[in-house]
Amino acid sequence: MPELPEVETTRRGIAPSLEGRRIVRVVVRERRLRWPVPRGLEKKLEGRRVTSVRRRAKYLLIDTDGGTLIAHLGMSGSLRVLGPGAPLIAHDHVDLVLDSGRILRFNDPRRFGCLLWAGDDPERHPLLADLGPEPLEHGFDxxxxxxxxxxxxxxxxxxxxxxxxxxxxxxxxxxxxxxxxxxxxxxxxxxxxxxxxxxxxxxxxxxxxxxxxxxxxxxxxxxxxxxxxxxxxxxxxxxxxxxxxxxxxxxxxxxxxxxxxxxxxxxxxxx
DNA sequence: ATGGGCACCTGGCTGC
DNA sequence: TGCAGCCAGGTGCCCA
Incomplete structure (x- = not known):
């Protein structure tokens, strides 16, 4: 659903709550997204500190001190930052629990979105490697x-x-x-x-x-x-x-x- | 290489 | 009220 403006709005919304925070726990309730949420993503993320939240095309890149999480919202996905103990609703597939107590919650009814691990250098990930220019940056005219x-x-x-x-x-x-x-x-x-x-x-x-x-x-x-x-x-x-x-x-x-x-x-x- | 079509999924709305 | 049919902010992949 979201196009670039909605993804960018999401990025700006979640970044202040994420940057500088440590991820203390990851809860995956549903792995069957467009590609399965990788086994072991929890271990990769837990204990890591978020350094920045970037966007490339419609992908959100959540950089940590130990690698980058790639998130795509597909047609119906959303990311919200919630307080501790926020009640679950349908299609709340994944939580990143932060050391602030807040939760980054991924919801996606149609499951066309994805959460993938990119390690270092996410730009070389196959999904990002062949992308064209960013329309709002230099190099597009x-x-x-x-x-x-x-x-x-x-x-x-x-x-x-x-x-x-x-x-x-x-x-x-x-x-x-x-x-x-x-x-x-x-x-x-x-x-x-x-x-x-x-x-x-x-x-x-x-x-x-x-x-x-x-x-x-x-x-x-x-x-x-x-x-x-x-x-x-x-x-x-x-x-x-x-x-x-x-x-x-x-x-x-x-x-x-x-x-x-x-x-x-x-x-x-x-x- | 290019272009066209399908697939993946759930939910909301329309019309019979 | 029930249900079939259609539509939806995306995009990778298969085929000709």
């Missing part, structure tokens, strides 16, 4: 996009959702960024001009940045580590607005399916 699009006939929406092209752009923000850039989602990637790729890169940065600033998008069940929703939903231009008027030109927003996923666009503003 229209030129990068344009170059990678040479010879690529895939639809531009699928192209920007490809983590080898750029990371962190999921289904909501792909539609939103294409609306802002005025590009039809079905346009083959290699047909998008340099100038429009520049506009698209800027739109991606803008929409992700704005979403982070308001705590991400809550459509159904996303909550940040304090249990609060994100407020970007009311700023969505097209996502889940099929049949409603475009905020810019009042044409009805349209729905389409690409790669078995919903796409939304304005047929007038996006060409």
């Amino acid at each position: 229209g030129e990068t996009l344009w170059r990678k699009a040479r010879g690529r006939r895939v639809a531009i929406k699928l192209f920007i959702m490809n983590a080898q092209v750029v990371v962190g752009v999921g289904n909501i923000y792909a539609s939103e960024a294409l609306f802002r850039a005025g590009i039809r989602p079905t346009t083959p990637a290699h047909r998008v001009s340099r100038a429009r790729m520049a506009a698209l890169a800027e739109a991606i940065r803008d929409v992700l940045g704005e979403a982070i600033r308001v705590g991400g998008t809550t459509l159904r069940d996303y909550v940040n580590p304090d249990g609060l929703p994100g407020y970007f939903r009311q700023r969505l231009s097209v996502y889940e607005r099929a049949g409603e008027p475009c905020r810019r030109c009042h044409t009805m927003i349209r729905h389409a399916v690409q790669g078995q996923r919903s796409t939304y666009y304005c047929p007038t503003c996006q060409n």
Whole structure:
């Protein structure tokens, strides 16, 4: 569920409670996530001190003085920081108990998320090794996009959702960024001009940045580590607005399916 | 190498 | 009220 803004909001929410704290106990109630929670993860983590909490793409990297825990929230996962003795609810799969008494609790109804051990140098982990640039950092611009699009006939929406092209752009923000850039989602990637790729890169940065600033998008069940929703939903231009008027030109927003996923666009503003 | 489709899972909503 | 069917913030993997 969470895209980059929701993962970043999660990171900012949990980091202050984790950094500098020691993990005193790890409780795994359900190992069957996207990949099984490794046997022995408890032993790896117990007694370790958290040094930092970082994000790469939609992965959270919890660095300790003895290696790094990789966490992914999948479609329905969340991490919350709770007080001692907080009651369990359905799908509370894993707890990291801290020396402060607080608990970092991983909940994931659909179990598409994962918790994996990366040891030192997590960047070399197979899941992270081949990732493209971070959209909010230097090294991502229209030129990068344009170059990678040479010879690529895939639809531009699928192209920007490809983590080898750029990371962190999921289904909501792909539609939103294409609306802002005025590009039809079905346009083959290699047909998008340099100038429009520049506009698209800027739109991606803008929409992700704005979403982070308001705590991400809550459509159904996303909550940040304090249990609060994100407020970007009311700023969505097209996502889940099929049949409603475009905020810019009042044409009805349209729905389409690409790669078995919903796409939304304005047929007038996006060409 | 590229593109397309499937799989993994639970829960909420819709319509008969 | 019950239930089948459809849909959902992701992404690795298999096949042509």
